[in-house]
Amino acid sequence: MNSIRFLYAAYVATWLIHAIYLGSLVRRYGLLRQRLKEISKK
Amino acid sequence: MKRLFPILAVLTALLLVFALYQALVVAPTERTMGDVQRIFYYHVPSAWTAFLLFLVNLVASVVYLVKRNPIADALAVVSAEVGVVFCTVVLVTGPIWARPVWGIWWTWDIRLTSTLVLWLIYVSYLMLRRFSDSAQTPVLAAALAIFGALDVPLVYFSIWYFRTQHPQPVIGGGGSIDPRMLRVLMINWMAFLCFAFLMCWSRYRLETLHREVEEAEALETLLDVR
Numbered sequence: 001m002n003s004i005r006f007l008y009a010a011y012v013a014t015w016l017i018h019a020i021y022l023g024s025l026v027r028r029y030g031l032l033r034q035r036l037k038e039i040s041k042k
Numbered sequence: 043m044k045r046l047f048p049i050l051a052v053l054t055a056l057l058l059v060f061a062l063y064q065a066l067v068v069a070p071t072e073r074t075m076g077d078v079q080r081i082f083y084y085h086v087p088s089a090w091t092a093f094l095l096f097l098v099n100l101v102a103s104v105v106y107l108v109k110r111n112p113i114a115d116a117l118a119v120v121s122a123e124v125g126v127v128f129c130t131v132v133l134v135t136g137p138i139w140a141r142p143v144w145g146i147w148w149t150w151d152i153r154l155t156s157t158l159v160l161w162l163i164y165v166s167y168l169m170l171r172r173f174s175d176s177a178q179t180p181v182l183a184a185a186l187a188i189f190g191a192l193d194v195p196l197v198y199f200s201i202w203y204f205r206t207q208h209p210q211p212v213i214g215g216g217g218s219i220d221p222r223m224l225r226v227l228m229i230n231w232m233a234f235l236c237f238a239f240l241m242c243w244s245r246y247r248l249e250t251l252h253r254e255v256e257e258a259e260a261l262e263t264l265l266d267v268r
Contacts, residue, residue, distance in 0.1 A: 003078030003142045010081040010138040011062075014088070014131050018237075021127045025244050032251045039258040 047243065054236040061226075061233035069226040081139040087231035088131040089157075091238045093194055095125030096164065100191035103184035115180045116253070118187060119171055120245045122164050124238055129161045144207065153208040156197045163190040 065083035072079035102118035105111055136154065137147040148154065167186050170179065201208050219227070 003076050006078050006138050006142045007080050010135040011066075011084060013134045013138065014084050017127060017131050017134065021241070022244075025241075025248060029248050029251065032248070032255050035255050036251070036258060039255070039262055042262065 051240055054240055057233040057236055061230040064226045064229050070220060070222055075143055078139060078142050081135050083226055083230045085132060085135040085139060086227060087234040088128045090231055091234045092125045092128035092132060093198065095121045095128065095238065096191055096194050099125060099187050103187035106180060107184045116246060116249045118184065120242050120249055122167050123245055124241045126161065126164045126168060128238065132157060133161055149207055151207045152200045152204045153197065153206050156193060156200055160193045160197055163193060
């Protein structure tokens with residue numbers, strides 16, 4: 001059974017999901033910081 | 043606190059690398075499935091972590107319903123969101139394992155279906171939180187979270203009480219596991235728990251900031267009206 005590619009696919013998929021989520025956290029944090037700055041400038 | 047987070051992040055990264063090495067190199071190769079069985083070291087700890095986060099969500103939701111505590115409400119959102127991420131890992135790695143072992147990506151088996159339903163319930167919970175502006179949203183979400191949590195024992199015990207294609211539980215329930223595999227499984231679970239804790243910490247900071255922005259916007263609107 002040539003299963004090694006399925007093993008790598010599962011591990012890569014896991015870290016891809018986590019990376020996408022962490023990226024979304026960073027992006028949302030940046031947007032909120034920017035919005036807070038805009039409000040405090042007014 | 044600001045110094046603690048990067049220290050914990052580095053320690054968690056080291057633990058995750060160590061756990062990966064244990065899963066890919068140290069753990070013995072399973073006799074019938076071969077190397078593909080090593081998916082188990084990511085699949086099972088992700089499922090346990092998701093269950094734990096959904097339990098946190100349940101407790102926080104009940105506390106919010108009883109005390110109307112905003113910290114409990116924030117914890118409920120945070121645990122649900124991170125729980126959905128881990129549940130997504132479970133739903134992705136499961137079929138990747140099933141394809142070479144069962145010959146199919148998916149079957150409407152009770153364990154698989156109830157896990158998908160669990161994921162859908164918490165995705166709807168997050169959508170409710172995201173798109174509803176009503177003041178009643180936290181209360182409705184907390185009630186939905188209680189119903190969602192009812193699915194967790196169904197998912198967990200489904201392989202104990204129903205005929206299913208899914209492998210039997212490795213701990214309790216009649217299943218068994220090589221002690222070396224169990225050790226690697228526990229190391230990976232510890233690593234994922236630490237990682238989930240840091241993700242929750244980051245998401246909690248985001249939630250706090252989000253509430254600050256909401257308050258500032260409300261104040262801005264009030265000043266504009268005057």
